[in-house]
Amino acid sequence: DDDLDAVRVAFDDETGVGTITMDRPDALNALNGQLRAGIIAGLQRLEAENEDADGVALRAVVLEGAGEKAFCAGADIGGFSEESAGASSERDHYEYIRDFPAPVIAKIDGYCLGGGLETALACDFRLASESSTLGFPEVNLGLLPGAGGVQYVTKLAGPAVAKELAMTGEYISAQRAADEGIVNRVYSDEGFEDEVDAFVADLAGQAPLAVQAIKDSAHMAVQSGLEEGLRYDAKLFGELLETEDHAKGAAAFNEDREPEFEGK
Numbered sequence: 210d211d212d213l214d215a216v217r218v219a220f221d222d223e224t225g226v227g228t229i230t231m232d233r234p235d236a237l238n239a240l241n242g243q244l245r246a247g248i249i250a251g252l253q254r255l256e257a258e259n260e261d262a263d264g265v266a267l268r269a270v271v272l273e274g275a276g277e278k279a280f281c282a283g284a285d286i287g288g289f290s291e292e293s294a295g296a297s298s299e300r301d302h303y304e305y306i307r308d309f310p311a312p313v314i315a316k317i318d319g320y321c322l323g324g325g326l327e328t329a330l331a332c333d334f335r336l337a338s339e340s341s342t343l344g345f346p347e348v349n350l351g352l353l354p355g356a357g358g359v360q361y362v363t364k365l366a367g368p369a370v371a372k373e374l375a376m377t378g379e380y381i382s383a384q385r386a387a388d389e390g391i392v393n394r395v396y397s398d399e400g401f402e403d404e405v406d407a408f409v410a411d412l413a414g415q416a417p418l419a420v421q422a423i424k425d426s427a428h429m430a431v432q433s434g435l436e437e438g439l440r441y442d443a444k445l446f447g448e449l450l451e452t453e454d455h456a457k458g459a460a461a462f463n464e465d466r467e468p469e470f471e472g473k
């Protein structure tokens with residue numbers, strides 16, 4: 210599959226965790242057409258794990274960058290016309306990540322810039338190593354973050370922080386990003402791998418249909434008014450009440466043991 214050339218994809222059937230590695234380390238995993246297509250193809254490959262499964266096999270996806278230096282240094286500066294062509298195509302990778310049924314975790318270790326930061330913002334969680342650096346350098350190129358960067362940061366951290374990042378182009382530390390609510394967790398460089406694994410394993414062990422409904426609800430909360438959002442949550446709640454996983458969770462609570470959810 211040519212679309213998978215710029216990524217590596219792995220699936221752990223014990224934990225249900227999929228991993229997509231953006232694999233252009235010599236270009237700090239800059240997003241060219243091939244890499245953007247690769248992220249979508251990787252997600253499709255992982256989603257196929259659910260096809261023959263009884264319940265939900267794919268519980269969470271980790272998106273990471275290959276090499277020592279970067280999650281992703283943004284759009285490939287050699288290919289901006291290609292990038293703008295991509296922006297007008299039907300579904301780009303940002304949207305694909307946002308709408309993906311399983312939670313997607315951006316594992317940020319190093320530079321996370323421009324379209325790379327927007328890719329991370331499209332994910333459900335951002336976990337960063339302490340030495341990571343985040344920012345929007347687009348303004349230095351006479352551009353704005355073209356894939357929703359100002360929109361997302363405004364919703365997470367407010368317009369002042371969004372304008373500061375996007376207008377100055379200055380990079381911030383992972384800790385500052387966490388203080389502003391842009392990053393969920395910052396871990397020491399030494400503990401990073403283990404801490405991320407533990408976070409993702411916990412998430413992967415939660416009832417998958419509930420996790421999926423919570424993702425939908427959170428998106429609804431960003432886009433709708435409160436009344437519409439409350440009605441939507443009540444509908445989701447009613448659906449989850451009917452699931453086997455809810456019955457399993459309740460039984461496990463009563464018997465004081467850990468439930469094993471299946472996504473049914």
Ligand code: HXC
Pocket residue numbers: 235236237239240282283284285286287292296320322323324325346347350354355356
């Ligand atoms: C293409 C890139 C790249 C990029 C780095 N490289 N970023 N190639 N597109 N965005 C390449 C370099 O050319 C170099 O290739 C190799 O990766 C290593 O990078 P260095 O610059 O040598 O590393 P270093 O000196 O450590 O500096 C790291 C850096 C710098 C500060 C991150 O690379 C940098 O400023 N990169 C550009 C960041 C940026 O402006 N991104 C685009 C944002 S605009 P060689 O072959 O020389 O080894 C954007 C628009 C989104 O993302 C729009 C969405 C619709």
